[in-house]
Amino acid sequence: MPEDLSLEEASFFALGAICLQGVRKAGVEIGESALVIGLGLVGQLTVQLLKLSGAMPVIGLDLYEGRLKLARKLGADYVFNPSKVDVEKEILRLTEGKGASLTIEASGSPEAVNLAFRLTRKLGRVVLLGSSRGETTVDFYRDIHRKGLHVIGAHVSTVPEVESFRYYWTLKDEIKTFFKLLKMRSLNVKDLISVKLSFKDAGEAYELLRKEKDRVIGVLLDWTSA
Known part of the structure; x- marks a missing residue:
């Protein structure tokens, strides 16, 4: 990363x-x-x-x-x-x-x-x-x-874990590419975060995703206090 x-x-x-x-x-x-x-x-x-x-x-x-x-x-x-x-x-x-x-x-x-x-x-x-x-x-x-x-x-x-002649893009390669796109600001993920909650409130996150599909797309759980 x-x-x-x-x-x-x-x-x-x-x-x-x-x-x-x-x-x-x-x-x-x-x-x-x-x-x-x-x-x-x-x-x-x-x-x-x-x-x-x-x-x-x-x-x-x-x-x-x-x-x-x-x-x-x-x-x-x-x-x-x-x-x-x-x-x-x-x-x-x-x-x-x-x-x-x-x-x-x-x-x-x-x-x-x-x-x-x-x-x-x-x-x-x-x-x-x-x-x-x-x-x-x-x-x-x-x-x-x-x-x-x-x-x-x-x-x-x-997706293979190691390179093969048929498909050389491994899962690790895809993750690296994703990080590069984020770093270059070619992708926007910040707007996908609708709500931020403590990991202790994970149950509430599922309720929000189930009941408020028009407003809530992504819920970010904060684990920094774990």
Whole structure:
């Protein structure tokens, strides 16, 4: 960890590595459209990394207005609430009627995976980053096979601990890269901290995250007095 990096910023290293390996596996090309579904901590970091990678436009979807507003501040070109607008119509409008070239599912919702398939263009890529749990029904022919989609599982456990000829970016490399981006002020994590609490109040942190999803995105636990 760089000496001139604050502990608050550095505390995001694990999430940063998760998002970096997901965006890296997506193989972003400069100028292609990218969609992020779910704008929690993972989604907000992913939006920033997509912008750094040259994606345009970067579009974010979430059900909470506070998260949409923050994503705009952090670099998203467009944001939409699926409960308020026809997102399929909006995505087509922004992508010349094609759909997103790349969609990263960051919400962890099984239903959002289907949405990702629908909103992605023919021959596009869908990256599953949000660790979706549970079951949902997928029309494989209509939404994947006929469209020629590439579906990429991006769980961080697939990142090797040591270099290999197939994938030389190790987990340690991702963490180092994340720290470099923070040091260069290419990433903003300070705005992801909604509340700061003592580690003794960890229970309250979970309640805030559960009940105040529009206002609270990240809770920082202070362990300095432990």
